[in-house]
Amino acid sequence: MSYGHYQNSGYEEDYFGQEYQSVAYPNGYDDPYYADEIEPNSSPSPPQRGISGSMYEMEEINEYEDDNDNVPYYEDDPIHYQSTQEQPQFTAPRLPAPGVIFSLPFLPSERPHPICKRGGSLPNSHSSGMETTFEPPEPIPPLNRGSNPRNSSGIRLRPVSELPDIYRGVFKFGVFNAVQSSCFDTVVKSDENMVISAPTGSGKTVLFELAIVRMLRRAKELGKSVKCVYMAPTKALCSERQRDWSSKFDALGIRCCELTGDTVQFGKGAWGDAKNATIIITTGEKWDSLTRNWGDHGQILSQIQLFLVDEVHILNETRGSTLEVVISRMKTRGSAVRFVLVSATVPNIQDIAFWIGNKRRDDAAIVFEFGEDFRPCKLTRHVVGVPRQRGDNDFSFARKLDFKVFAALQAHSVGKPILVFVSTRKGVVQTAEQLKNDYAEAEKMRQCLPWSHPKRIEHVFHEKKLGELAPFGIGFHHAGLTIDDRRxxxxxxxxxxxxVVVATSTLAVGVNLPAHTVVIKGVQIFQNNASVEYSDLDVMQMLGRAGRPQFDKDGIAIILCETELESKYRELVQGKTIVESSLHINLSEHINSEIGLGTITNIRSAKEWLRNSFLFQRIQKNPSHYALRKGENQSWEERVDDMVMQSVEKLRETKLIAEARAGG
Ligand SMILES: Nc1ncnc2c1ncn2[C@@H]1O[C@H](COP(=O)(O)OP(=O)(O)OP(=O)(O)O)[C@@H](O)[C@H]1O
Structure with missing residues (x-):
């Protein structure tokens, strides 16, 4: 969940160094940030998109690869298509034979709204008309009669002692915070599917832990063997969870296993580890590849009772389609799986709730939305638009931004630790040097200085430029420096x-350095030979460094970008970016893969599969985003049926699937 919050164990006292202990690396290795750099990803295949004669498996992004080299990897996975006479049926010889034809009940197009609890505090102003409420399920005792404490919004805070003795050790504090207390009864006393959106640092991980506690209690009562899957978008988050939960749940005899590209070689040992574990920690891409052979691991998969999804808002991103199909797969093929999904603040969390649904009630999942008031460290956000002229290439525009950083810090920073993120190593050094020049100039002109000169620095750096910048209180950090220099x-x-440290974005996930002020200097990165914007997740990870709850009540985030992107980033930092589906981008590939898996066995089940997607939820609300139009008399169901037929036709034409007659 967290992007590697500073580990309390390794850090004591004031930031500015009364007492100091060495950095605790979030990945649990001695120094994973660097280790990952030198270990190339084993997959030799270049990224490929579109239908080109084979089906590809997307590997999870290795966030520790060198700066901007986050390349998804794919693996050949050919697939075929056969069918029956009445009802053409799809089969995939290389992948596990479908065996069972699944037929999901048709989802009515009009379903009731998700349930939202009513409650004390600030629903988001943008919460699309739905009130967010936190209704305490039990009568509230008066404040001054020795009852549980309440927070300033009147939410009754639940003590950890409400849990059975054996589970209390999982929680290293005495009282659940407002977010956790609001969700407490639903998460611990029911098996409802839940979708929760809350700001960074508001304690969402604990909600997952409470859901696990619920699952363990029920399993104990019923004498059943159960498993839970936790899914996060990056390997770093998985490693952090593995380390944290292993230490917390070991005492209960509960084993965790981490299944990611770092821990599992494809096909080797993964299921052996999963068999012996109760908590499986994985990424969407890895779980996608592991569950394509569903039939071979049916026994283990049938034990999964709880599916936890972290950062579900990444549905928005290109790789979100993998997350979407994996969740849909678990909904379709899993038996009685409970879903608990958490997200950063997004305006249309209800759409996710409709999609997740609640099989028990044929309804939407329960939604909890928590606004900015629940952020432990208040964040002031500034988005600074800089005009990009026609003649500006990426390089010249990046230089243009360099000249704006110091002024932005003069205007907004408050003399507390600053991190500046820049997309390339070369850019990192240039920005740091420009900051030094601007600082010296401002000093000469007797202007206000955003930070003071440090006292004497006696360290010797291998990199000469670091030595020149350090007297100005400026450092830089990227994968090209020696380990000594980085440390x-x-x-x-x-x-x-x-x-001030100027760093590449890898620092946001690799090494846990908290800041008061974070600057993202430019939003364009160079990836796969093209200039693209950072993913929303990248931006949120970088901004997640601003504000240090241990030391500060607030933080500052500044984004410098092209003027025309200003409003987009304003929306993003305010949690107003609507989560759309990205399934349409590679719909045919996903249909192909579900045919291989046996989730889709014929045209009818293909249509049902798509009608049960998040894409279907969003297409109806924002068809222009998907460049879709429908006929006046056509329903949305009919329109997405057309999409299915087009995809199937494409797969047929490219001979990735073939129809088989019954028994053939
Ligand atoms: N009830 C609590 N009392 C005290 N500390 C808590 C409580 N709940 C969580 N914390 C601490 O608050 C910090 C942030 O929690 P957590 O990482 O779960 O937040 P988050 O919402 O997942 O953040 P992010 O959005 O960054 O992933 C952690 O250090 C955690 O240990």
Whole structure:
């Protein structure tokens, strides 16, 4: 969940260095950030998209690969198509034979709204008309009679002692916070599907832990063997969860296993580990590849009772389609799986709830939305638009932005630790040097300075430029520096000697350096030989470094970008970016893969599969986003049926599938 919050165990006292202990690396290795850099991803295949004669398996992004080299990997996975006479049926010889034809009940197009609890505090102003409420399920005792404490919004805070003794050790505090207390009864006392959106740092991981506690209790009562899957978008988050939950749940005899591209070689050992574990920690891409052989692992998969999805808002991104199909697969093929999904603040969390649904009630999942008031560290956000002229290429525009950083810090920063994110190593050094020049100039002109000179710095750097910048309180950090230099920069920053570190975005996930002010200098990165924008997740990860709950009540986030992108980033930082589906981008490939898996066995089940997708939820609300039109008398169901037929036709034409007659 968190992007590697600073580990309390390794860090004591004030940021500016009364007492200081060494950096605890979030991945649990001695120094994974660097280890990952030198270990190339084993997959030799280049990324490929579109239908080109084979089906590809997308590998999860390795966020520790060198700067901007986050390339998804694919693996050949040919697939065929056969069918029956009455009802053409799809089969896939290379993948597990379908065996069972699944037929989901048709979902009515009009379903009731998800249930929202009513409650004390601030529903988001943009919450699309739905009131977010946190209704305490039990009568509230008066405040001053020794009852549970309440927070300032009047939410009754639930003590950990409400849980059975054996589970209390999982929680290292005495009282659940407002977010957790609001969800407490639903998560611990029911098996409802839940979708929760709350700001960064509001304690969402604990909700997953409470859901696990619920599952363990029920399993104990029923004497059943159960499993839970936790899914996060990055390997770093998985490693962090593995480390944290292993230490918390080991005492209960509950084993965790981490299944990601870092821990599993395809086809080797993954299921052996999963068999012996109760909590499986994985990424969407890895779970997608592992569950394509569903039939071979049916026994283990049937034990999954709980499916936890972190950062579900990444549905928005290109790789979100994998997340979408994996969740749909678990809904369709899993038996009685409970879903608990958490998200950053997004305006249309209800659409996700409709999609997840609640089989028990044929209804939507329960929604909890928590607004900015629930953010432990208030965040002031600034988006600064800079005009990009026609003649500006990426390089010249990046230089243009360099000249704006110091002024932005003069205007907004408050003398507390600053991180500046830049997309390339070269850019990192240039920005740092420009900051030094601007600082020196401002000093000469007796202007206000956003930070003061550090005291003497006695460290010697391998990289000469670091030595030149350090007296100005400026450092930089990227994968091209020696390990010694990187460690020194981290140490000096944590001690408050370096006031500003300019770094590549890998620092946002790799090494846990908290800041008060975070600047994202430019939103374009170079990836797969093209200039693209950071993913929303990348931006949120970088901004997630702003505000240090241990030391501060607030933080500052500044994004410098092209003027025409200003409103987009304003919406993003305010949690107003609507989550759309990305399934349409590679719909045919996903249909192909579900045919191989046996989830889709004929045209009818293909149509049902798509009508049960998040894409179907969004197409109806925002057809222009998907460049879709429908006929006046056509229903949306009929329109998406057309999409299915087009995809199937495409697969047929490219001979990726073939029709088979019954028994053939
Ligand atoms: N009830 C609580 N009392 C005290 N500390 C808590 C409580 N709940 C969570 N925390 C601490 O707050 C910090 C943030 O929690 P957590 O990482 O779960 O937040 P989050 O909402 O997942 O953040 P992110 O959006 O960054 O993933 C952690 O250090 C966690 O240990």
């Amino acid at each position: 020194t920069v981290e140490d000096l920053y944590l001690k408050g000697i370096l006031r």
